[in-house]
Structures are given as C-alpha cells and as structure tokens.
Amino acid sequence: MSHPPQPGAPAPGQQPYQPYQSQPQPQPPYQAQPPHPHQPPYQQPLPVGRQFQLPYQQQQFEPPVRPRRRGRRIAFTVAGVLAVLVLAFALLVVNNLNRQHQYAKDNVPEKKWRALVDGMTQALAAKDEEAFVKPFAPGPTQDKQRKVFRNLVKIPWQTARWELQAGDAVKGVLPVAFVHQVKGVDNRPIAETYAWTVSGPAAPGVVTAVGGDKDLMGGTSDVSYYPGPWEMYDELAVEVRDHLVVVSDRGQSAELERDVDVLAQAAKDDLAVWQQNKPPTDGVRSAAEGFFVVLEKNRDVYNKLYAGDGRENDRLEAGVNMAVEAADSDKAGQGKIMIGGSRIVMDTSLERFTSKDRWQEGVTDIGRHEMAHAIVAPLTADFDLGLVEDSTVRMWVIEGFADFMALHGKDAKARTDLAYKVKDFAFHDGLPPATAVEFYAKDPKERSANYALSADALRWMASKYGEARTLAFVAAHYGDPTGFQRQLTAATGLTPEQFQQQWAAHVRATLPVKR
Incomplete structure (x- = not known):
C-alpha cells in the first residue's frame, strides 16, 4: 500500500499490478524400466518308457512286467530344476532392478542440484564465503555473489535457505528460491525467486548468471521479490x-x-x-x-x-x-x-x-x-487484485486504517490536516472509493482527499463505537472481504447505507467541503 502523496506533487503514471502465474515445474526424466526376462519355454511331457519282456525260456510263459514310470519322475525332476532356475533368475533380475533404481536415485540431476543449494545454506549459516560462492562462475557473477553473501550475513535471520523450484535446468535455466524469515519481523518464511543461468550439470562454477524469476513475457516477475536490498546494494x-x-x-x-x-x-x-x-x-x-x-x-x-x-x-x-x-x-x-x-x-x-x-x-x-x-x-x-468492490478489501478501509494509525493520539493535527486536504473538495456523500484504480486518483488533491476522508470514516467510527470495535472491523474485513455488510453491522449496529448517511452528515457539518 502507498503512503499519501506529497503536497504539490505532479500526477503519477500508471500503477498496474500483474499476478505472476507460476510456470509448470519440469520433472526428472522418466527412468525406463528394463524389459521383463523371457519365461522359460513350456515343457512338453516326456514319453513313457518302453515295455520289456523277459526272454522266452524253458518254453514257459511268465506274466508281463508292469511298465516302469521313469519318464514321469524325470519330468518332475526337470520341472523342479527349472523352477529353481526361474526363481534364481527372477531374484537376480529383481536385485539388478533395485541396483539400477538406487543408481538412478543417487545420480538424478535433482540430487546434485539439491546438494549444491544445500551447500549455500550451510555456508551462510557457517559464514563461509568461499563455500557460498563455489557454485558461481569466476568473474563478475562470483564477484557479485560475494557482495550478496557479505550483505546477507548482516541480517538477523530466523530462517535462511536455498531451495530448488525444479528438478533440473530447462534450456539452461534453473529456478531457485531463497526462503527466508527475518527474526522478529516475519510471521512465516517468504521466498525470493531466482532464475539461474547454468552452463551444464550441477558442479562448481556452473552458474553463469543470476536474475529474478521470469514471467510469461520473459521479463522479471513482479512477484519474484527480486532484487532485494542484498542484491541491489554493493554494501x-x-x-x-x-x-x-x-x-x-x-x-x-x-x-x-x-x-x-x-x-x-x-x-x-x-x-x-x-x-x-x-x-x-x-x-x-x-x-x-x-x-x-x-x-x-x-x-x-x-x-x-x-x-x-x-x-x-x-x-x-x-x-x-x-x-x-x-x-x-x-x-x-x-x-x-x-x-x-x-x-x-x-x-x-x-x-x-x-x-x-x-x-x-x-x-x-x-x-x-x-x-x-x-x-x-x-x-x-x-x-485479490483490488479490482472488484464486492470481493476486495476496500481501499478506504486499507488506507483509512493506515492514516488512522499515523495520527493516532494526535487529534488536533488530524483535524487540521483533514480540513486542509478536503477544502473545496466536491463531496458527494459517499464513502471513498473501494477499488485501487479509483482510490489512487491521478489528481493530487483528489487522492489526498481520499486518504483523509478514509481515515476520518474510521476515526468517526471509533469515536462512536470504540477503538476495539473499529480495529475488529478492520481485521475481520482483511480476513473476509466479502463479509463487509455483516462486519460493518457487527461493529456499529448500522447497515452500510445508514453508516454512510450518518458519516456523510458529520462530514458536511464539520468540514469545508463543497456542497
């Protein structure tokens, strides 16, 4: 959010805010599985052994010999041996697959890149400059990162680490995030996102350039939060x-x-x-x-x-x-x-x-x-982009609260400033604009009046219903901008229309606005 304008300042340019749509993250290449081993051929049953008779002797006939079942035993024996061989072969294949999988796991680009960025995290924690700059190509790129390192060690970090945003570089660009939380300042870790230009696989000196993450048009994304002051300043x-x-x-x-x-x-x-x-x-x-x-x-x-x-x-x-x-x-x-x-x-x-x-x-x-x-x-x-009134945190609440706090406890100054900023302003009995496009008017006087009247609306609410209810209204509206009517009624007992009418009557009775 912006601070109110300087008196007499020229009109501003445009103030667009375009959300960055995160690009899909490339995945590690698919590891093809080796083909399954061929099964052994189907075994045909062995023929039953021939029948033999004792030779004719003494001109007497003996009963025929019962056929022996050697063929069946041989078949069972062969089948058993083959089963053992198949099992052994299967175990060998499974073991080989496991070894290949572990090899692939140990050698994927993601693991090597992660080791590289983890090394930077450890180097910052240890205040080891040489280890920190190791991934960067000698020359201007490495020299710049030395300055970044010397700036970073001055900040009181709760958390400071580098994380991959993809498993590998695509077309020579690797997305990386600096995830950090300033001690005593940030509620949660935030991320500054980079696009590293790399000359090859993860290795010392492979990063040849560092910039902010790119948007869909190829420019530096507005929500990369790059450059931070540690990149912007040499010291x-x-x-x-x-x-x-x-x-x-x-x-x-x-x-x-x-x-x-x-x-x-x-x-x-x-x-x-x-x-x-x-x-x-x-x-x-x-x-x-x-x-x-x-x-x-x-x-x-x-x-x-x-x-x-x-x-x-x-x-x-x-x-x-x-x-x-x-x-x-x-x-x-x-x-x-x-x-x-x-x-x-x-x-x-x-x-x-x-x-x-x-x-x-x-x-x-x-x-x-x-x-x-x-x-x-x-x-x-x-x-929210602040474009649609019913689904946005209303700008008069956002900037009104900030100016309410700026002059809190300074009632005389608040009245003097308000009267000066709205003098001869064309007031139409409405609350200040809800959307950013209307609120941040290009005309300096109109914008100043929007700030001043927004603060006055909350100051009037606090004078009638108390500061606790007023701040509770602000907090609730930030949490759920669609609940504006319910939130305002909870704070004041009034409908939005009634609140606006009563506040407008107060403005006309106490301020030098145009009627």
Whole structure:
C-alpha cells in the first residue's frame, strides 16, 4: 500500500499490478524400466518308457512286467530344476532392478542440484564465503555473489535457505528460491525467486548468471521479490531495534542512523495500539509484530526494489508496503493466500525526510502509516487484485486504517490536516472509493482527499463505537472481504447505507467541503 502523496506533487503514471502465474515445474526424466526376462519355454511331457519282456525260456510263459514310470519322475525332476532356475533368475533380475533404481536415485540431476543449494545454506549459516560462492562462475557473477553473501550475513535471520523450484535446468535455466524469515519481523518464511543461468550439470562454477524469476513475457516477475536490498546494494548498512530492521545502501548510512530510532518509536506506537485492542483473528493468521524497512533516496532504485524490472513511477507515492506471500502459501487452499510478512520502502528524498524543522514528525507519520499496513497484511486470506468492490478489501478501509494509525493520539493535527486536504473538495456523500484504480486518483488533491476522508470514516467510527470495535472491523474485513455488510453491522449496529448517511452528515457539518 502507498503512503499519501506529497503536497504539490505532479500526477503519477500508471500503477498496474500483474499476478505472476507460476510456470509448470519440469520433472526428472522418466527412468525406463528394463524389459521383463523371457519365461522359460513350456515343457512338453516326456514319453513313457518302453515295455520289456523277459526272454522266452524253458518254453514257459511268465506274466508281463508292469511298465516302469521313469519318464514321469524325470519330468518332475526337470520341472523342479527349472523352477529353481526361474526363481534364481527372477531374484537376480529383481536385485539388478533395485541396483539400477538406487543408481538412478543417487545420480538424478535433482540430487546434485539439491546438494549444491544445500551447500549455500550451510555456508551462510557457517559464514563461509568461499563455500557460498563455489557454485558461481569466476568473474563478475562470483564477484557479485560475494557482495550478496557479505550483505546477507548482516541480517538477523530466523530462517535462511536455498531451495530448488525444479528438478533440473530447462534450456539452461534453473529456478531457485531463497526462503527466508527475518527474526522478529516475519510471521512465516517468504521466498525470493531466482532464475539461474547454468552452463551444464550441477558442479562448481556452473552458474553463469543470476536474475529474478521470469514471467510469461520473459521479463522479471513482479512477484519474484527480486532484487532485494542484498542484491541491489554493493554494501548494505543495517540497524536492528526491537521489532524492527532498517537497511540502506552504505552510502546512505547517515540517513539510516538519524532515522532508525524515530522509526523504532513509530513501531512501538503502532504495536501498542493494536495490542491494547487485540482484535480477534481466525486462529490461523495473526497480525505482524515486526517490520523490515529500506530507506532509499534514488527514485529509480526505489522503484526497482522487490519489483522485478521496476514499477511504474508514481510521484505521489512517498512510501510503500509490499505484503509478501509465505513460501508455503499453496497450503492455504484454492483461491486463498498466506502472507508471510511485508517489505517497506521509503523515499528519503521527499520533504518528510528533508525538512529541517519537521523531519521527525514526517518520519514518524510515514513510519506509522506503512507499519500499520504491515501489521494487518498477514490477516489477508483471499488472493485479490483490488479490482472488484464486492470481493476486495476496500481501499478506504486499507488506507483509512493506515492514516488512522499515523495520527493516532494526535487529534488536533488530524483535524487540521483533514480540513486542509478536503477544502473545496466536491463531496458527494459517499464513502471513498473501494477499488485501487479509483482510490489512487491521478489528481493530487483528489487522492489526498481520499486518504483523509478514509481515515476520518474510521476515526468517526471509533469515536462512536470504540477503538476495539473499529480495529475488529478492520481485521475481520482483511480476513473476509466479502463479509463487509455483516462486519460493518457487527461493529456499529448500522447497515452500510445508514453508516454512510450518518458519516456523510458529520462530514458536511464539520468540514469545508463543497456542497
């Protein structure tokens, strides 16, 4: 979600968000089974032995000799021998098949690739740089990964591992994920996904290039969450506080050191309000308890962080919170989603950070706003693009809650800012827009009014029905956006129409909007 625009900022460009459809994962090649051994030929019965008579003697006739059954015994003997041979041969074949299967299992490409990425996981845990860069080709690729390694070891990880996304490379490209969880920040592990260009089978030096996972058009996927700051910066500066990790490029470390404690207080403020009211959740998802922030003054870099080939530049945006899917989000079920955590990026070139007299207020404001987004992001249960009102978390709830938290406990400032932002605004008695396309208007005044009126709607709700009910409404709506009417009635006792009418009357009675 975006922070409200800077006063007087020019109109933004487009702000599309395209979901990445995961490509099918290639499977290990099928291991053909050897043909079954031929069965021995069917055995014909042996002829019964000839009958013999004693020679005629003494001119007397003896009774005939009873025929002997040697042929049958021979047949049984031969059959028994053959049965033993067949059994022995079958055992030999089975043993051979087992050996072939084990050989194949031990030598499939997947096992070798897995050993390679497992080695990186172990190397990071052991802080062994040489082992970490071993898979990468000497030269620029390996040099870049050395910098990545030196940045990664500065982050307080709860989990950090590399995983294959396929059993083998396809056309020289192997998909790999960096599954990680920042300690004290993320609820669940999340994944940054890569496309490794490889020159052959798994071996030292085989990875010749590293980039973000690709989308269907061949560009870097917007949901690869690549590049992270550890890839973007040659040298990372990191500051850690309770419930907070803030990073920047080493060249911007002075800004980082100045702002970190102000942001840490903003984090404590937001978490205190949330914990004091303790909104109920679904028992599966829970609100975030920590924050990961990147400070960046270069707008081009700002737009590229976590955003593949880069987002469209929106000059009215001062900061953004990006909710990131959990690595195991597929377990949530069809049409559902699990959010593992959030990544916040702030543009430090803007007045909130550069003002000589009010920079602390500005940093607190944007910090509280973006961290409020991050708190409720893990409560999201439905995959949603924010395009259809009845099935989306309404934008006036999303941005209204963030601005409600930004100015929480600052009622006088909230009233002053609200009056300034809606002065002469054409108010038509409706709640602010529900969809992203309408809410993030290109006109700066219209967008500012949307933010301000959204916060006022929740502030008015809290004044009438209490903060606990207001935050419970927000939490419930994130969990089930289709239940808006039921959720609003549970919080206020009003239908959506009644709520809108009463709030609109309050706006017209207290604010300088156009009538």
